[in-house]
Amino acid sequence: MPRLFQLSSVRQNGPAAIIKNFCRLIPMNHLSFTSIEGPDLLKTAARQTGLDDFGDESFEQAFQFLVQSLENDADLNLIGRICARNYVLGLLRNRLKLREDRKRHPEIAEEKIHRPIFITGLPRTGSTLLQALMAADVRNRSPLVWEVMYPSPPPRWTYIDSDPRIFQAGRELKWLNLLMPRFKTSHIIDARLPQECIAITAHSFRSQVFESMFFVSSFRRWHEGLDKLPSYECHREFLQHLQWRCPGNHWVLKAPSHLFSIDELFQIYPDALVVMTHRDPAKVLASCASFTEILRAPFVDSIDKPKLGLEIAVHWAKGARLGMDFRKNHPELRDRFFDVKYPDLVNDPLNVVKCIYSHFGMELTSESEEAMRGFMEKNPQNKNGIHAYKLEDYGLELESERQRFRFYTEHFGIVSE
DSSP: OOGGGOHHHHHHHHHHHHHHHHHTTSOGGGOGGGOOOHHHHHHHHHHHHTOOOOOOTTHHHHHHHHHHHHHHTSOOOHHHHHHHHHHHHHHHHHHHHHHHHHHHOGGGGGOOOOSOEEEEESSSSSHHHHHHHHHTSTTEEOOBHHHHHSOOSOOOGGGTTTOHHHHHHHHHHHHHHHHOTTHHHHOOOOTTSBOOHHHHHGGGTOSTHHHHHSOOHHHHHHHHTSOOHHHHHHHHHHHHHHHSSSOOSEEEEEOGGGGGGHHHHHHHOTTOEEEEEEOOHHHHHHHHHHHHHHHHGGGSSOOOHHHHHHHHHHHHHHHHHHHHHHHHHOGGGGGGEEEEEHHHHHHOHHHHHHHHHHHTTOOOOHHHHHHHHHHHHHSOTTTTOOOOOOGGGGTOOHHHHHHHTHHHHHHHTOOOO
16 A cells, blocks of 8 residues: 555544645646636636626726735745635636625625724734634624625525535535644634624635735735735625625624725725723734634645745735824824733733723613623633744844834833733
């Protein structure tokens, strides 16, 4: 028996390594399911759905830039090509179905999004926990993982906990444990838990979700200087779609990437409320670099860690600066923001939630508080193991990064961990 299939190999290398080794035996140039060419993807999505209206054409340029970058920059292995193709195809299928739903039900476009709450800030600062806690309040509404993966037809409250798409999404998420064994130590994800906004804006193909998963350097450079308004228009349409038959008092949304486009966010959601989470940048960069490595590792044969570390540091220093500049330039929106420091969130999550509710004039009922306590009991910190990371593993030097982010730490009074 070849070593590839021996049990000892599984024990030593793990399932992800076995899959990667198996894929190396397959000749890539003979497999149609590895194609990430734009015309082929568009035709395939249309054939699979029987639909041909992708909606607003603003997505096409971004889509073409993305697939070109996946082909030219990403250095994808076979697993990477298959996963990239399937992911993009899923987004295209969703676009076609969402468009068809709006044609059949034009009333979806009349849905109003009232005072949505956006949680943003540097990544790895507790925003996932905070969103999940606030989503435990049954009066709030968050886009759930299964809804974002399979949004059509629009969900109904009647089946929100029993929709067969929940099982479908859960089955797909199991692949994460095979491809990314360390993922569960660094991020909580479940079909019924809230999903991040970049997974929604991915449907506009103007989203940071692609650069989080793949080395799409030319797409990233192009996307950074791009007008983000179409992605927020897509975001609003997506929320209208989910809200139509499943309303709530407030949307509770989350993505660190909002730092780069708060101006566009307020253009689309003029009554938005924003919670900004903060943490020692040295911890942020090490954790973020490690998490990005976990996400990208199955799709390439090697990762240049110092290159990844510098990419992360430069990118999020820019994001922190843009977020700060917006707030300085819009003092009239001061009361629309609330700042949360990571140590406070970790030490007393419920108190942080109470402060947010109080600041924005929201009522926290005893039932909602109990639901939040229940979530914390079921999901204690490090439930799936400890996510270990070190700054130096990614070629970053502590004092240099402290200097890079000094403008941010001094402004918000962030202490070193």
